[in-house]
Amino acid sequence: MGETDFPPLKNDLILRAARGEPTERTPVWIMRQAGRYLPEFRQVREQHDFFTICRTPSLATLVTLQPIDRYPTLDAAIIFSDILVIPQALGLEVEMLPGKGPHFPSPLVTPADMARLKSSVDVEKELSYVFEAITMTRKALEGRVPLLGFSGAPWTLMAYMIEGGGSNNLHKSKTWLYRYPVESHELLQKLTDVIIEYLVGQVKAGAQMLQIFESWGGELSPQDFSTYSLPYISQISTRVKSTLQTQSLPIVPMTIFCKGSWYALQTLSNLSYDVISLDWTIDPVHAKQVTGGRVTLQGNMDPSILYGTEEKIKETVTGMIEAFGSNKRYIVNLGHGILPTVDPENVKIFLECVHEVGREVAKRVEGSHKK
Template sequence: MHLKNDLILRTIKGEKTERTPVWLMRQAGRILPEYRAVRNSLSGFKELVETPELAAEVTIQPVDILGVDAAIIFSDILVIPEAMGLPYEMIEKKGPRFPSTIKSAADLKKIKVAGADDISYTLEAIKITKRELHGRVPIIGFAGAPWTIFAYMVEGSGSKTFSKARAMLYTDPNMAHQLLQMITDSTINYLKAQIAAGADLVQIFDSWAGILSPVQYEQFSLKYISQICDAITEVPKTVFAKDAYFARKLLSQINCNTVGLDWCMDIKESRQLLGENKTVQGNLDPCVLYADESRIQEAVKTMLNEFGPQRHIANLGHGVYPDTDPGKVRLFVDTVKEYSTKIR
């Protein structure tokens, strides 16, 4: 299907564009009353993820309401461990919890490499979204980075330290690599199926990249992200490694097209470390959107000036916070569109 708005894809290729494209991480979610209306009609978050028609509906909402340049499929990174045989629960206001975790070689034998059919609901949601969008904007597929998924599978929940997951890297590195490879193979199967279903580009979220030392990051995270990027040849790939300042130089050397920056990463320094062949994405502090309108506009303009007109996809430096005023989010999107057109 021909895309009416291919701004993001042209930006990733390094082409000159009429303006900077913009979307937001977590744009399909709690900031929108329209999302909450759908969500409140269900038993919980997981039911929404696993109901393709409704997942497609909330995926398209920010395109209609906020005017973003891409739709990111509504799902969760933890569908991968569930598909591998390690189910999770989503506890309201607390986050994910795994009733069972991976502690030993015996636990590894209870799980498998997931195939595309194991997460058919997300694939169906992409197909419905593709049909309903009629080529208005590209669809972004996504998955968690193997290290981030590993951290949840071993720890059993979110954590400030992920000390159980990090301990395994020291106490049983062979088992850690075994599990990471299983997650990697599952993720490649999943992303390829998302692309076959209609995803126009994919993003890998390494949410817990920043809790590893540089040496461990290279061994236990980047190695597996690189495998995924090498395997996915059909569409452009974005890697977002939260808090991993040391990783930027390393990410310049792997086979991804775009690198997401969090709001603490210096733009000029990041450009230098990543080199001319990578597009960069980000990186406004999500808390800017709590400010008044003039301050938001000023911050967006400063960000756009620092990134410059080429090879930049405007975004926040992390997901939009759930209590953010949708009007302020719309202002962010509109300011990117208006100001980036002027500075071309």
């Protein structure tokens, strides 16, 4: 799809911030903003299995728009999907169990199990439902806000495929790294190649920005991160952008989110990502110093603060935006996904406060520049 096939964009704050351009206020969106904390989403889930929603473009569009309809203060939509559609495309079964989360009935136990993965993946066919949902959602948004696409990063996906679901210590997947390093790199490269094609397909379908989730990056030591994560997330940004250019597609901003990988901030800022998303364990002033203005920063409020009082939410938002302190190179978000039992009214308070404080800081910065 070409840009002329979609309604004109009315709010480009996120895209401008990602490119390092000034914004009249600080833009905001929320990781997992479409999901379990919304009563309207829970109504849909009562009728449909999680992956049925992901695989049905009309349903994915419906739930992607739910937070946008409820909160006109959001500056972006993110397509409703899951990072584990990649392992599914590779041939592994993934279930979403109530109260437990993702579950692989037959995970990879030894490298011999890699033979069960498809030798080649027809990404356009296997993940066509995501592309269709992106195109449908982009049209349904009617230009209100940009639409983000996303993927899990190779190490995070590999860990899920080996652990068989969530894990407290990732000992099974780390065993692979230390016992089977050659095969681990083989699997990581296989995932990387599929992810790149998948992300290019999302842009072709209408995604205007992309985020890579290395959700388990912080479970690796700095040395292991440099060996088993960094080379592959680096490939993703460079190869996606070069492929988009070769195919005359829009070169969209790309965000990397490596939860817990505070030690890699400087290195990440030297890659070809436009935005680094921060978790809540990183001080904003430190992040700005380390990255040196080379990238836009995103984040980094502790999601649990949304359980606090209105005063606490406003206090935290104010302090966070003041600390990042700019009318460019910053996007407000949580430091991880919104938690499922958060009160939607507290989300409204959070978003409205971001707008109010974001405007004040932008005016102040703009005024200081004119002096």
